[in-house]
Amino acid sequence: MRQFFPVQDLARDERFVQTNMAERMADARTALDPEKKSKKSRGSSNRITPERHDASDAARGLMHGIMVGEIQALEGAGRTAHDFEAGDGSGDTIPFELKLDMARQAWDEARHVEISAKLSDWMGTELGQFAENTVLFQAACSDDPVLRLAGVNRALEGLAIDVFTQMKEFGNLAGDPYLAFCEDWMLADEVTHVKMGSDWLRKVTEKDPERRAKALEFQQVVDKLFSFGGARGDSEESPIGLARRFRELAGFTDGEVDKIAEMDHDAFEERMAAVRLAQEAAGASPAPA
Amino acid sequence: MADAPATTTVTVTPEEFHFVKYEASAIAAVVAELAELLGVTNPVHVVVDETTPLAKMSAEVGGTSSDATITIRAESGALEDTQHLTHFSADSARGALGRMMLRARDRLRPDFADTPGDLDLSLTENAAWDTYCAGRLARIGLPVNQQRFRYNHRNRFGFSDAVDAHFARLWAADDLGWADLCE
Numbered sequence: 364m365r366q367f368f369p370v371q372d373l374a375r376d377e378r379f380v381q382t383n384m385a386e387r388m389a390d391a392r393t394a395l396d397p398e399k400k401s402k403k404s405r406g407s408s409n410r411i412t413p414e415r416h417d418a419s420d421a422a423r424g425l426m427h428g429i430m431v432g433e434i435q436a437l438e439g440a441g442r443t444a445h446d447f448e449a450g451d452g453s454g455d456t457i458p459f460e461l462k463l464d465m466a467r468q469a470w471d472e473a474r475h476v477e478i479s480a481k482l483s484d485w486m487g488t489e490l491g492q493f494a495e496n497t498v499l500f501q502a503a504c505s506d507d508p509v510l511r512l513a514g515v516n517r518a519l520e521g522l523a524i525d526v527f528t529q530m531k532e533f534g535n536l537a538g539d540p541y542l543a544f545c546e547d548w549m550l551a552d553e554v555t556h557v558k559m560g561s562d563w564l565r566k567v568t569e570k571d572p573e574r575r576a577k578a579l580e581f582q583q584v585v586d587k588l589f590s591f592g593g594a595r596g597d598s599e600e601s602p603i604g605l606a607r608r609f610r611e612l613a614g615f616t617d618g619e620v621d622k623i624a625e626m627d628h629d630a631f632e633e634r635m636a637a638v639r640l641a642q643e644a645a646g647a648s649p650a651p652a
Numbered sequence: 653m654a655d656a657p658a659t660t661t662v663t664v665t666p667e668e669f670h671f672v673k674y675e676a677s678a679i680a681a682v683v684a685e686l687a688e689l690l691g692v693t694n695p696v697h698v699v700v701d702e703t704t705p706l707a708k709m710s711a712e713v714g715g716t717s718s719d720a721t722i723t724i725r726a727e728s729g730a731l732e733d734t735q736h737l738t739h740f741s742a743d744s745a746r747g748a749l750g751r752m753m754l755r756a757r758d759r760l761r762p763d764f765a766d767t768p769g770d771l772d773l774s775l776t777e778n779a780a781w782d783t784y785c786a787g788r789l790a791r792i793g794l795p796v797n798q799q800r801f802r803y804n805h806r807n808r809f810g811f812s813d814a815v816d817a818h819f820a821r822l823w824a825a826d827d828l829g830w831a832d833l834c835e
Contacts, residue, residue, distance in 0.1 A: 487800030
């Protein structure tokens, strides 16, 4: 069976359309209006809560993002179990027990795909209705398994902890009997996946501080990508909050979570500056709906 | 032989888009098609806020006569192809603008005279009216995902059999007044 599978070769049927971060970053629109901070303005908060006028559609879009993320996480964990030979963790090898953990994660992700697809159906979304961002699988394409652990298990599965916590809260507040329940169960798995990443990263790089530093640097790059525009953080501008308690359970230090919050804040400011420039260039004056 | 329906005048602002790949003429064509389907003869002005990807919409009518202008305000996400961001989707536009045109048509009725402006509606009032509009669009043959509106209805009114029955009643209705919607 083929090893090291590039993102453009992912198998999808005709319902799915793929996109990437570059396309997303090229979109000069913003959901936020930093100049208009009135309480009634939708632009004053970006957090996904039932109080938002577009709550149902926002939750549907996020759930579809979760579903395609689960498909890619399944593909990524499966690849990591298969792409590297069993060994002591040096070079291109990974410990056999790490392979087993990746296989277990693939099994979890397969279950999550099914759950997310059913939840999407429950929420009135068709599979493939929204563009699929393939950034998760791209992070799982590194030649170094330790970078995959950092990029996928710690950065992206860490994001999943934040997203599932947000969706669980949404389900609880809206009184949705299935959403909160399903997200809670998947959240428990995600905490385990991040913990596996934290533990294996530490173990495999125990005698190789340079490799560990490189992996943590890669994790920050992926974290920064996912903080694009201030997508998740402690502030109300972030659609997704940081689930600090669950991140702590998964092996993140307070300092690491603070760093993500800081990156999110910087990314938000960068995005706002870019949006202002784009609006000036277009000579646009927003017409409030 | 029935008279041919009067042609609706449609204008779109802005005439040229910079943030999204929309064409004013494509939006106008969808509105004209909907006007014919829904029997709306009033002039329609569509104002698109292309600076935001959000999808809020509102409709207002400058009076109750057949020549009163219907103004529809839409954030760009309401007309967007969700598979190709920043691209226009005629199907999304038909669903979103269709609901707004039905709201405007409702507002021309005497039993909608006391209806608050779209931006002053509560979340539940909005959801009930959306259900009523989406059901009617589905019956004239537009592609509408009923479950999407059922989910929105449940989010606003609760997850129960009674709420589902309320949804089914509004979805199947064709001749409600504002008071019926708020029951």
